[in-house]
Amino acid sequence: MIAEKMKGLVKNNSVIRQMFEEGKKMAQEFGAENVYDFSLGNPNVSAPEAVRENAIRLLKEESSSDIHGYMANAGYPEVRKAIADNLNLRFNTNFDEGNIMMATGAAGALNCALKAIINPGDEVVTFAPYFVEYKNYVANFDGVLVVTEPDKNTFQPQLSDFEKNVGPKTKAVIINNPNNPTGVIYTEDTIKKIADILYKKQEEYGSQIYIISDEPYRELVYTDTKVPFITNYYKNTLVGYSFSKSMSLPGERIGYLVVPSECDDFPDLFNAVVIANRVMGFVNAPSLFQKVIAGCLEEKADIAYYAKNRDLIYDSLVSYGYNCVKPEGAFYLWIKSPVENEKEFVAECKKEHILVVPGSSFSYGGYVRLSYCVSYETIKNSLPGFKKVAERYGLK
Ligand SMILES: Cc1ncc(COP(=O)(O)O)c(C=O)c1O
Numbered sequence: 001m002i003a004e005k006m007k008g009l010v011k012n013n014s015v016i017r018q019m020f021e022e023g024k025k026m027a028q029e030f031g032a033e034n035v036y037d038f039s040l041g042n043p044n045v046s047a048p049e050a051v052r053e054n055a056i057r058l059l060k061e062e063s064s065s066d067i068h069g070y071m072a073n074a075g076y077p078e079v080r081k082a083i084a085d086n087l088n089l090r091f092n093t094n095f096d097e098g099n100i101m102m103a104t105g106a107a108g109a110l111n112c113a114l115k116a117i118i119n120p121g122d123e124v125v126t127f128a129p130y131f132v133e134y135k136n137y138v139a140n141f142d143g144v145l146v147v148t149e150p151d152k153n154t155f156q157p158q159l160s161d162f163e164k165n166v167g168p169k170t171k172a173v174i175i176n177n178p179n180n181p182t183g184v185i186y187t188e189d190t191i192k193k194i195a196d197i198l199y200k201k202q203e204e205y206g207s208q209i210y211i212i213s214d215e216p217y218r219e220l221v222y223t224d225t226k227v228p229f230i231t232n233y234y235k236n237t238l239v240g241y242s243f244s245k246s247m248s249l250p251g252e253r254i255g256y257l258v259v260p261s262e263c264d265d266f267p268d269l270f271n272a273v274v275i276a277n278r279v280m281g282f283v284n285a286p287s288l289f290q291k292v293i294a295g296c297l298e299e300k301a302d303i304a305y306y307a308k309n310r311d312l313i314y315d316s317l318v319s320y321g322y323n324c325v326k327p328e329g330a331f332y333l334w335i336k337s338p339v340e341n342e343k344e345f346v347a348e349c350k351k352e353h354i355l356v357v358p359g360s361s362f363s364y365g366g367y368v369r370l371s372y373c374v375s376y377e378t379i380k381n382s383l384p385g386f387k388k389v390a391e392r393y394g395l396k
Contacts, residue, residue, distance in 0.1 A: 009136065015361045023355050036354045036382035038370040041180065041331065043248040045306065045373070048299040051247060054292045067288050073278045075102025075256070075285055079294040083256055086297045091229040093260075098267075101257045101274055102285035105250070106216045108277070109240030109257040110137050113212050114172070115280060116272035118143040122171035127157045129334075129364030131180050131214070143171070147363060155182040155325055155334065156190050163197050168205045173198065177227055178217040181362045181369035182334040183327025185225045188233075195234035208236060208264045216242040216255070217330040219300045222307045225328050235262045238273075243293050245331075248301045254289040306331045309372040313379050320387050321395025331373040334359075338393035342368050348392065352385030 002010065023037035058067055074080065080097035087093050103109035118124065120142035126134050127148045138145045148162045166173070173194070177186045198209050213230045218241065221227060231237045242255035259270045277284065313333055317324050323336040335356070337345040342358045342365055349356055349368075359367035372379060390396060 019355050034353055036378050039355045039357050041371050043373045045248055045301040047248040050296045050299050054295040058291050073284050074274045076290050079290045082294040099259055102290050103255045103257050104253040104282045104285050105244055105255045106240045106242035108282050109255050112273045112276040113238045114141050115276035117171055123169040124172045125165050126174040129181055129362035132361055134174055155184045159193050166201045170209050172210045172212050174212045176214040178329025180330050181332045182325050183330050183332045185328045188228045191228040191233050211237040213239045216245045219246040221329040223328045231260045236264055246300050252289045309379055313372050316383050320390035333370040335368050337366055342366055348389050354382050354385050
């Protein structure tokens with residue numbers, strides 16, 4: 001018999017993953033070119049050529065034990081140093097390798113951070129709509145996820161609700177910026193206000209509250225809006241980063257966690273995240289790809305490609321009468337459902353072979369998420385279908 005805690009997870013196995021499987025089935029039935037699968041955030045832009053070149057060079061030149069062996073659970077010191085130097089240059093910070101733990105993607109980084117700080121019953125506040133796995137990650141450590149409502153026009157967090165949600169049991173706040181699923185960037189002003197509220201609450205409750213900044217989309221930005229580097233605004237901030245999206249390497253499971261020396265309980269906190277990495281069975285981030293990315297930190301995937309996709313899908317859907325949040329970052333479009341129950345809208349889209357994800361998968365009904373990390377052709381060919389659905393709802 002499977003564990004009690006797993007029963008719910010098995011029953012509600014990710015809607016997004018199910019759609020991905022369904023998309024593959026539909027492609028077999030109708031032909032791949034006639035199915036427009038916008039369900040998954042799997043980058044379609046190639047990884048930078050330097051990644052491949054670096055991997056080949058390392059495989060040719062380095063000894064097997066140097067690239068495939070175990071190393072310290074925190075990762076190779078020279079890789080961590082290269083990342084610290086790169087962050088210092090970009091964000092005017094003061095990190096060294098002792099502040100960086102290499103992680104198995106953002107997912108690994110978040111789980112290590114939570115394992116290190118959460119006791120059963122502790123509360124973790126986040127902002128709706130949110131990446132569905134947050135609930136599962138927090139539940140891994142018997143924490144309780146508390147959700148803050150967004151401003152319904154801008155999808156910036158509703159700060160009055162946030163303030164109400166931070167209480168004596170709050171141990172962490174997860175911020176995802178740029179945001180999946182809305183594509184919104186939380187502004188510097190928002191981050192400053194969040195930091196002010198947390199400083200006040202820490203003092204009021206005599207507690208320690210950590211921000212966990214989840215940043216896999218940091219480089220995917222299409223406007224001049226700055227994505228604040230939160231350690232510069234709030235002392236107790238851990239940053240989880242991943243190369244899954246910015247370098248199109250999601251299968252390689254490579255990222256890192258930053259633990260600034262200014263955090264309360266440093267260095268115990270750093271040791272705790274590293275031990276979490278070991279005892280949860282990750283042991284260390286993949287060895288070859290630690291070295292590969294250390295040689296390509298200036299590289300990123302072709303963001304102009306996503307920008308072009310963003311313009312086509314946003315402009316077209318708005319011209320058909322859909323109400324969409326204009327994305328500033330990530331590669332998602334957040335579309336208001338023309339009917340209250342967005343699952344009906346999802347079903348209408350499916351009739352046109354268009355797959356989008358219901359907002360309820362991000363704990364926010366009434367909207368759907370479209371991932372535009374697909375080919376330009378896919379977007380172009382899907383447009384008549386979107387237009388037909390808009391006409392059926394009388395949007396224009
Ligand atoms: C907001 C957010 N956080 C974390 C992750 C996990 O990323 P990774 O593949 O680096 O583990 C994702 C992946 O889609 C994401 O969208």
